[in-house]
Amino acid sequence: MNSAFKTALLLLVAALAAVPVVAETESDEEAREKQRKRNELKNKQESQALISAQFSYGFSDVADKLVIISCKSEQGKTFGSGFVARMDGKTYIFTNQHVIMGADKISFKTASGTQLKPRSVELSLTRDIARLELETDHAFDIGNEVEMDIPVAVFGNSEGAGVGTELFGVVNGLGAELVETSAEFVSGNSGSPILNLSQEVLGIASYVRVSRNHAMKEGTKFENQTRRFCYRLSGVEWKSVRWTHYNKQYGKLYRQSEMLYNGIFEIIKNWSESPLAKVSIEDNPERSLHSWAKSHNEVISRFDRSSAHKRQLMTEYAESLKKLSGVCRGRARQISMFSEQRELTGFLREEFEKQSGSLDYAAQWIDQCSAMIYSQR
Incomplete structure (x- = not known):
């Protein structure tokens, strides 16, 4: 995940600075890996058949x-x-x-x-x-x-x-x-x-x-x-837990934070392909992303309409990224506080700690990306 974040954000900065980004062709290593998988498929199917034949039930x-x-x-x-x-x-x-x-x-x-x-x-x-x-x-x-x-x-x-x-x-x-x-x-x-x-x-x-x-x-x-x-x-x-209470108090936050992280990662991944495309998150119900996406897309619209004020628009773009990092940090703090609740099971405590760390990590890289855009205006 870390390398994917870094690659996506660096490509975003490069594109905004008008530096041509050349898509990499398939490497010899990737070609060999694909061939290896094709060769393995037949062996795998034969192995599956041998194992399944040992079972007397289906x-x-x-x-x-x-x-x-x-x-x-x-x-x-x-x-x-x-x-x-x-x-x-x-x-x-x-x-x-x-x-x-x-x-x-x-x-x-x-x-x-x-x-x-x-x-x-x-x-x-x-x-x-x-x-x-x-x-x-x-x-x-x-x-x-x-x-x-x-x-x-x-x-x-x-x-x-x-x-x-x-x-x-x-x-x-x-x-x-x-x-x-x-x-x-x-x-x-x-x-x-x-x-x-x-x-x-x-x-x-x-x-x-x-x-x-x-x-x-x-x-x-x-x-x-x-x-x-x-x-x-x-x-x-x-x-033993009172499920309605436990799920409402912690389960929903767990699921919402999962959606937030997935949505942010998807945004960053799409930026690597098209940094000036409008953000589309209709399929993500996480509310904290929607208000940010609306204001960010307004900045993108101005990019579409004018190239005369590129310096100002890049400044607005960088500030929009800062707002997104703020969304990440706000949720990370909330999750971190909930992870200290004594009634949590170890599974959910570990999940909250992972989510908090991942969102903090995302915020750090978005901030660095914002700073790089400021420096290249």
Whole structure:
């Protein structure tokens, strides 16, 4: 993310200063990488077929224990996955906290079409997991024995499309809280169960990490690789919460701040391609961006109409960027204060700290960009 920010902002300054920016052609390294991926695809498909052949069950056999989660909020409609499993003598829906956080309305439906109505919400103190108690006879058992290289299946709601998918892989990493797998789950699979050959849950699909190029990784299995991690369900400490209060107080801020950061990053990315284009954020409901975008687009309109007062217009452009950095810093301070609340789970506290740091970082680079524009008027 850091390098993308720097590249976008430097290109913005260059364009505003009327310095030609020549698009880079595809490098030999990029061409080799594309060819490598093409070569890997066939091997990957063959490997998937070999792994899936070891499973005596498929999606339809476990559909009544898989949960498709639909969330509505002012940010729109989102989807995630979950599953029903037994733990501590009770039955729960399990999913990731980030799937349901900030939603105004949440519905739970099994992949076989049965609506579920959970009664209470508990959150893991340290991991991105939530469990919601309910009554049903259809539930997975949780397996505590996990070994390297064993085959696993991920059945869930890939890309939030509401369509069940089957993904297969092996366990290729183990930790006290995490399991790494080669099964290529994606965003909509967040909350899906990681199942072994016996239909036991070994973990919950939670996040994807892209391993960037780095000299220390050259020649290793971590070079330019996407890695996928699942939280284990053993050894979890749970906290019962009043969901309506907790979600209104913290969940909505978490989701709003996520939208703010995504919106700002999208603006900066678009600037690298067309710094004098008007900012379009109609699809982003974050209110703090809209008033800024309106005034910024007025500056852009004056750029369009006149080149006679370039110095003045660049000054206005630089000042507009300062206002945007102020939006970032204001939200970063708010999030930082909320991260100190004692009733937060560790997951949400860490998320607030990350969001605050990311928005502060964005503000610093926008300020530097503004200063560079001032200096080149």
